[in-house]
Amino acid sequence: SQTIHQWPATLVQPVGSPLSLECTVEGTSNPNLYWYRQAAGRGLQLLFYSVGIGQISSEVPQNLSASRPQDRQFILSSKKLLLSDSGFYLCAWTDQETQYFGPGTRLLVL
Amino acid sequence: GDSVTQMEGPVTLSEEAFLTINCTYTATGYPSLFWYVQYPGEGLQLLLKATKADDKGSNKGFEATYRKETTSFHLEKGSVQVSDSAVYFCALSDGTGGFKTIFGAGTRLFVKA
Numbered sequence: 001s002q003t004i005h006q007w008p009a010t011l012v013q014p015v016g017s018p019l020s021l022e023c024t025v026e027g028t029s030n031p032n033l034y035w036y037r038q039a040a041g042r043g044l045q046l047l048f049y050s051v052g053i054g055q056i057s058s059e060v061p062q063n064l065s066a067s068r069p070q071d072r073q074f075i076l077s078s079k080k081l082l083l084s085d086s087g088f089y090l091c092a093w094t095d096q097e098t099q100y101f102g103p104g105t106r107l108l109v110l
Numbered sequence: 111g112d113s114v115t116q117m118e119g120p121v122t123l124s125e126e127a128f129l130t131i132n133c134t135y136t137a138t139g140y141p142s143l144f145w146y147v148q149y150p151g152e153g154l155q156l157l158l159k160a161t162k163a164d165d166k167g168s169n170k171g172f173e174a175t176y177r178k179e180t181t182s183f184h185l186e187k188g189s190v191q192v193s194d195s196a197v198y199f200c201a202l203s204d205g206t207g208g209f210k211t212i213f214g215a216g217t218r219l220f221v222k223a
Contacts, residue, residue: 032209041218042215042216043199043213043214043215043216044154044199044213044216046210049210090153090154092153092154094209094211096209097142097159097161097203097209097211098144098156098159098203099146099154099156099201099203099211100156101153101154101155102153103152103153104151104152104153106151
């Protein structure tokens with residue numbers, strides 16, 4: 001069966017520091033992968049999606065970037081975090097229609 | 111473009127009450143429709159789905175029927191439990207290109223004992 005992992009689970013970072021969040025999927029090949037952000041008490045904001053290695057589409061211009069160095073690995077990065085980057089970051093993959101989410105990373109920028 | 115609108119929360123109910131969370135959509139094609147649930151501190155998980163008009167999705171006592179004529183996919187449960195307290199997201203997927211899913215804003219449900 002397929003599983004999706006995210007780490008770290010929780011992160012507290014100072015403003016201006018770099019960020020790297022990792023997502024890996026097991027049990028499937030060539031998945032479509034997604035990064036979402038969920039601000040406190042809010043809905044989902046699609047940040048990036050990828051249909052293959054090295055193929056990244058950005059949905060919202062911001063100081064975040066994404067990379068897909070391997071088929072089942074998706075990384076979310078920032079060179080300098082802002083206070084507004086705080087939130088709950090969710091990685092997901094899809095089997096063409098249904099989205100399967102990871103457990104999320106809670107990021108607090110101070 | 112495609113969009114999903116769901117009722118604003120929070121919705122507060124007593125245990126064993128009837129639940130309805132309204133969801134309507136706008137789509138140019140023939141989307142599949144979904145309800146996802148998010149329990150506190152967790153990621154979203156699929157609750158139920160329907161892939162064509164008049165289909166009924168069901169799971170864990172929850173039901174929703176794909177109504178093309180009213181472009182709706184309302185979530186219902188006959189008797190809620192405290193453990194149903196969560197945020198519920200209505201969503202659609204048109205299955206094209208990168209298979210993007212459009213999510214509603216989410217409705218928070220509180221169930222009191």
